[in-house]
Amino acid sequence: MTDDLLTCDVLIIGTGIAGATTALELADAGAAVTLITRGEKPHSSNTYLAQGGIIYLGKGDNAALLAEDLQRAGAGHCNPAAVRILAEQGPEAVREVLLKRAGVAFDRDAEGALSLALEGGHSLPRIIHSADATGKSIETALLNALENHPRVTLLTGHTAVDLLTPDHHGRNRLAVYGRRSCVGAYLLDRASGQVKRAIARFTVLATGGLGQIFLRTTNPQGARGDGLAMAYRAGARVINAEFVQFHPTAFYHQGQVHFLVSEAVRGAGARLAHRDGQPFMQNHAPEWKDLAPRDVVARSIHREMLSRGVSNVYLDLRSYIDRAEILSHFPTIRARALGFGVDIAKDLVPVVPAAHYSCGGIWVDEWGRSTVDGLYSVGEVSCTGVHGANRLASASLLEGLVWGRRATSRRSLGPAGKGMPAARAAAGRSRSGVRLRSHYTTPMTFLNGVTRRTARPTRL
Ligand SMILES: Cc1cc2nc3c(=O)[nH]c(=O)nc-3n(C[C@H](O)[C@H](O)[C@H](O)COP(=O)(O)OP(=O)(O)OC[C@H]3O[C@@H](n4cnc5c(N)ncnc54)[C@H](O)[C@@H]3O)c2cc1C
Numbered sequence: 001m002t003d004d005l006l007t008c009d010v011l012i013i014g015t016g017i018a019g020a021t022t023a024l025e026l027a028d029a030g031a032a033v034t035l036i037t038r039g040e041k042p043h044s045s046n047t048y049l050a051q052g053g054i055i056y057l058g059k060g061d062n063a064a065l066l067a068e069d070l071q072r073a074g075a076g077h078c079n080p081a082a083v084r085i086l087a088e089q090g091p092e093a094v095r096e097v098l099l100k101r102a103g104v105a106f107d108r109d110a111e112g113a114l115s116l117a118l119e120g121g122h123s124l125p126r127i128i129h130s131a132d133a134t135g136k137s138i139e140t141a142l143l144n145a146l147e148n149h150p151r152v153t154l155l156t157g158h159t160a161v162d163l164l165t166p167d168h169h170g171r172n173r174l175a176v177y178g179r180r181s182c183v184g185a186y187l188l189d190r191a192s193g194q195v196k197r198a199i200a201r202f203t204v205l206a207t208g209g210l211g212q213i214f215l216r217t218t219n220p221q222g223a224r225g226d227g228l229a230m231a232y233r234a235g236a237r238v239i240n241a242e243f244v245q246f247h248p249t250a251f252y253h254q255g256q257v258h259f260l261v262s263e264a265v266r267g268a269g270a271r272l273a274h275r276d277g278q279p280f281m282q283n284h285a286p287e288w289k290d291l292a293p294r295d296v297v298a299r300s301i302h303r304e305m306l307s308r309g310v311s312n313v314y315l316d317l318r319s320y321i322d323r324a325e326i327l328s329h330f331p332t333i334r335a336r337a338l339g340f341g342v343d344i345a346k347d348l349v350p351v352v353p354a355a356h357y358s359c360g361g362i363w364v365d366e367w368g369r370s371t372v373d374g375l376y377s378v379g380e381v382s383c384t385g386v387h388g389a390n391r392l393a394s395a396s397l398l399e400g401l402v403w404g405r406r407a408t409s410r411r412s413l414g415p416a417g418k419g420m421p422a423a424r425a426a427a428g429r430s431r432s433g434v435r436l437r438s439h440y441t442t443p444m445t446f447l448n449g450v451t452r453r454t455a456r457p458t459r460l
Pocket of ligand 1: 015018019045051052055135159160161207209219222223224227260381394
């Protein structure tokens, strides 16, 4: 290894639930893994921000019931094979990786059983959680398991800027006639400004979502769609990219979205209302009301905002949930809202829909393999087809977990990754990113967002 050249068996880009699970499973099985993240701290990710929880197994629950809920939320666009895998293998993945291996501290009831919450679009309570900071518990536990693992090299502050592909970056001009393949990535060391080449037999993109390309989002700074763009440039198949889920309830203060107010709040009984306290979801979805699937709720709020000419609506917890329950179940949300002068136990909580989750992404098969040899993708940046056009609440952490495991199975990367030709050094320099944020976030939100319009933007 030289200063600007790293070589490894498996390069995993992203330390959220998907990348961390892939790394842990591979390392436990004996493979040497290099795990990188652009964040200065390894936990900066969508995963860390997840509030509500992860799907497990409700009382009287079964795979067919969950599959039905996933399909209904996905509006007829789900891949049935992927849905079946998630529904059948989800509970075991939670048990083996999160409960046994990582030891995540999920909430339990007085008898010591896992506490099960209900969320929108689910036909029964099946979501396990750690109060309203489930992602923090999961991410911390996974990173603890990876820390000091003898077969894991973790590099923080390294941004992947492009994938290394022999047909594009190699010296052999005839490579363009072969199959497309990936042999690693260019990494920008953010502290030194140096661009390094990481040569890997296998590269796993686990870079999460792209909410930051919209005006209002619940996603952190790093969720810019980097992985999707890199894969696209490398010639990987990208599908369903138009299916971006807007979360109905992002906390809104002085023209800005600040954080997510979990669906679990409506699961516990809170209702969407106007400033006068009048609830409105019964007018849009009489059967599900406030617990309708996210796209229905987000569109309903959008319509109410347009028809009344208001910039936001409200969540009413105080009229429907016992104060003690608000304080014990939603301490994080309460603390954050208090920072803006809103007490969720006493006041109406201002909310708007915000870009939240990318249902589409890099096409992968049931083992996490993309259409480019040597390139794998797991978690939100990938598209297994589980979510179709709209994700069911608490299904994305589970997808990252299940496909993180599947990508490491014998059929796929295998314990140490077999079968692919050794990577050859590639040369060349990557393009640097261009900041276009202010030019694209507004059109992305208002012309391609919650409600589609046919009109084209007149000014960019
Ligand atoms: C506020 C909020 C609440 C949510 N609540 C829930 C919930 O309750 N239940 C649920 O199931 N889902 C929830 N979700 C969705 C869920 O958290 C995400 O879909 C999931 O965590 C994605 O995991 P991931 O591992 O694919 O990506 P992430 O967790 O986003 O991890 C991506 C990783 O890639 C790194 N990265 C990105 N680009 C680069 C680059 N170019 N180079 C190097 N590293 C890079 C990031 O730094 C990060 O480490 C929530 C999302 C948000 C934003």
